[in-house]
Amino acid sequence: MGARLERLLRRADDLLLVAEVPPRGIVGWLHAAEQELLEAGRRCEILGLVVDAEYRGQGLGRLLVDAAEGWAKARGLGLMAVRSNVARSESHPFYERLGYARVKTQHAYRKHLPGSAA
Numbered sequence: 001m002g003a004r005l006e007r008l009l010r011r012a013d014d015l016l017l018v019a020e021v022p023p024r025g026i027v028g029w030l031h032a033a034e035q036e037l038l039e040a041g042r043r044c045e046i047l048g049l050v051v052d053a054e055y056r057g058q059g060l061g062r063l064l065v066d067a068a069e070g071w072a073k074a075r076g077l078g079l080m081a082v083r084s085n086v087a088r089s090e091s092h093p094f095y096e097r098l099g100y101a102r103v104k105t106q107h108a109y110r111k112h113l114p115g116s117a118a
């Protein structure tokens, strides 16, 4: 994860944010990125968001998403997107509370390629 973080921090189109509560330290993080889709144009997608279970319900998730929206706006993006696992049931009312509308349900497919690095 350290190596991934180093690479991501160097990318101008990726955003990494942390929520820090002293003296505990980092209790939440968000990863988002600007994307351009051939079919749908430019947008900001939230690719990862976690708040430590002990610190949920205190507004930290909202603060992280608000900051990502501010970053996206400053880049001239007009659309936020996020894909949320159906098993992450706590995130569904969270995103709806923040004004996100559920637009579709998808199947996710993956294929491991032999010999490739993570």
Ligand SMILES: CC(C)(COP(=O)(O)OP(=O)(O)OC[C@H]1O[C@@H](n2cnc3c(N)ncnc32)[C@H](O)[C@@H]1OP(=O)(O)O)[C@@H](O)C(=O)NCCC(=O)NCCS
Residues within 6 Å of the ligand: 048, 049, 050, 051, 052, 055, 056, 057, 058, 059, 060, 061, 062, 063, 082, 083, 084, 085, 088, 089, 090, 091, 093, 094, 095, 097, 098
């Ligand atoms: C989803 C998650 C990030 C929310 O973080 P959080 O810090 O608890 O959220 P907040 O306290 O900022 O909540 C913001 C709003 O959503 C509401 N909300 C949050 N979780 C909720 C839940 N489980 N049920 C109903 N409402 C919820 C809050 O009541 C709050 O509303 P308000 O501001 O009007 O009072 C957190 O639960 C988490 O890390 N879950 C595990 C990982 C995950 O699912 N990540 C999302 C992957 S896409």
